[in-house]
Amino acid sequence: MHRFLETDILSNMCIHVTKFLLAAALLLSGNAFAKENESSDDSKKDLKTEIKEYIAHHLKDSHDFSLFSYTNEAHEHKYVGFPLPVILWDNGLKMFSSSKFHHGKTLAEVDGNYYKLYHSKIYKTDAVGTINYDEEHHATNAKPIDFSITKSVVMIFITGLLMFFLFRGLAKSYAKNNGIPTGVGRFFEPIVLYIRDDIARPNIGEKKYKRYMPFLLSIFFFIWFLNIFGLTPLGVNVTGNIAITFALALLTFLFTNLTGTKDYWMHIFDPLGDTLPWYGKLILYPILIPIELLGLFIKPFSLLIRLYANMQAGHIVLMSLIGLMFLFKSWLGSPLSFGLAFAISLIEILVALLQAYIFTMLSALYFGFAAVEHDHADAH
Amino acid sequence: MEKLLEEFSLGLFFWQTLLFGLLLFLLWKFAWKPILSAVNDREEGIKDALAAAEDAKKEMQNVTADSEKLLKEARAEREAMLKEAREIKDKLIADSKDQAKVEGDKMIKQAQAAIESEKKAAVADIKSQVANLSVDIAEKVIKEQLSDKNKQLKLVDDLLGDIKLN
Incomplete structure (x- = not known):
């Protein structure tokens, strides 16, 4: 769990860095252009609002697929x-x-x-x-x-098509090449195996993991590909859209609770089991059960907010740094913000993978809770 | 929160759910299922092959152990056979030595007996010859000596003397 927090902190740090840079840029530009005439200062302010609006516009979904203007x-x-x-x-x-x-x-x-x-x-x-x-x-x-x-729907469709042909190709290549993948499947098969062996199996358990594999694989690659598409010059912020992350988290929520075992529900409605006599439960359960029930919703909610906020933050940081280049317009400032934007881009490529991993990992963890089957007396 | 709600687009949510649901179904059916089963088959195959190799190795070891055992047995047998042969040889030699000795002894005894009898015969022969010779000599001596009266007397005396001594 610490790792996940770290990435969140990383994103927050990025935001802070950007804020600092923006403040620095404002100070610099303010000093630099104080000597110049008023109209230049006005145009600078216009540029600033334009950049701000451009970023805000970019973060939203769009009704036409504009490449550039x-x-x-x-x-x-x-x-x-x-x-x-x-x-x-x-x-x-x-x-x-x-x-x-x-x-x-x-x-x-x-x-x-x-x-x-x-x-x-x-x-x-x-x-x-x-x-x-x-x-x-x-x-x-x-x-x-x-x-x-919208642009996001188009990108979802393209990603879906890409995934379908990619993994259909991988599936077909097994039959053709005697059980060994060919071409790009050689790159993706280890990732599929990683999700199976290091995400699904340890979290869900050997007995039931197979049932959840298709969903886990699908969300992992879907989120990862869309995150990566968001970093291309097409700049589609699909996974940074709350409707998308909500839909994904809702599916995790539904899969978790529709496949929940008796033990899972017992865990929610009778969390202390035999460790507490009934009169103790009478006092504690009015507090505990609502908390457990709330937990049902908080888990997927944290999923949707985490993915949304991370992708949103990444896009804001990147675009702000790119915007800074146009604000500085100097030999020192612009290369500096270019270098920073480049570094953040590299981090964002990592974050794109990491967020897909975290979403899949936590979904698997929740499925693991739902698939739990044990002797209730000796657990906890 | 208000910002999030404002940003939420029902249309996008609808399309996302629909398209992702469709994608999930298609991938489930046409991609993940065959991929996972193929990978599973391959892993089972590898596991089986490894187990078979392990078995073969064990069998090989058994075979080697068996052949070693056989070799050891054969060596022991050869050893035993050689030992037996040596024993037989020694016995044979010993036996023949004994026999030869017995035979030799027998022959020596026979030879000794023959020599003894020859000797006896020879002695007897010599005795008889000596007796004859003595008789002849005595005859001649007596004939010569008895030619003279004195000498005859003397002889009688001598002989008498000898008898006394006896």
Whole structure:
């Protein structure tokens, strides 16, 4: 468990380092540009907010698959990428291309309804696209249920396809090559074996581990591949999205509790067993059982928050460091932040693997609790 | 927490669950099951092969032990046979020596007996010849001596004297 905490601490440290660097950058830029005229300082501030907004935008899911954007000579912002289908449920299914939004610049009119893309979310508006706000500057417009094929969905699909063909190929290569994998399977087979021998077997036990293997293998490679995809220039932050980690943790939760043995449930509803007389239980159990029940939910919740926060933090740190290069614009600062960004990238590649490992490991641990079968008297 | 809830997208959750569920099912059926069973088969195969090799090794050791035992037995037998042969030889030699001695002794005895009898015969012969010679000589001497009266008397005296001495 310490190892997992360490990575969390590492990520936190990264955030602190970034905060420090950002503060340093602000001080430096403040000093450096104090001598210059006001307009330059303003443009600097604009750049800062632009970077901040860009990072915030990047962390969110997007309705079109943009590869990069640039500003041309006529000061027009050009996006390079392709639109994705938008699917809305708003008193009936509405489908249209995300190109209708023009990256949030225009309203999409579908069947007499107007929709506006605002901070990566789709709101229903009037014909001129008014967004109403409450006191805390949250949009109060109606939000149709959004089933769009977003950038994350595309990446999930691509990862799924990749995994399917990769491991189908590995499975087929056994028959072809007399039980020995060929090609890229040679790299992945040891990882499959590692998950079986060092994650599933010791945590779940020899008798029942086979039942959970497909799930463990699937989540491990799914999370790992998506984490790695997040580090590519495509920059899709899929595993840093709370909906994704929630869905994954929910599956772990369901698998744990649907396969729970009698001993597992006894453990929750009668945690002390025969070690305590019934009148003692009468006093303790009103406290203990709610705690145990809460534990059921806290375990997968910690899974979803850990993965989300680690990936989110990694992306924030990396993009902040890259953003610093544009803020410094100096011979000293920019190479420094480039070097840091490079170092953090390397750490992030490790974190990508580590987080996949931790998620799988802890899932296996929870499955191990659920699959437990022992003589209750001699345990604990 | 509020930020998390705000960020939560039901659509993405839906697609993730659907696609991941589908992926899980497909991989379960078409990838993980064959991979794990193939790996398992391979491991079983390796285990069996190792066990077979171990058995073969043991058998080999048994065979070697057996052959060594056989060799030892053969060596012992040869040793015993050689010993027996030596004993027989010694006995034979000893026997023949004894026999030869007995035979020799017998022959020597026979020879001695023959010599004895020859000697006796020769002695008897010599005796008779000596007696004859003596008689002849005595005859001649007496004939010569008895030619004279005195000499005859003397002889009688001598003979008488000899008788007395006897």
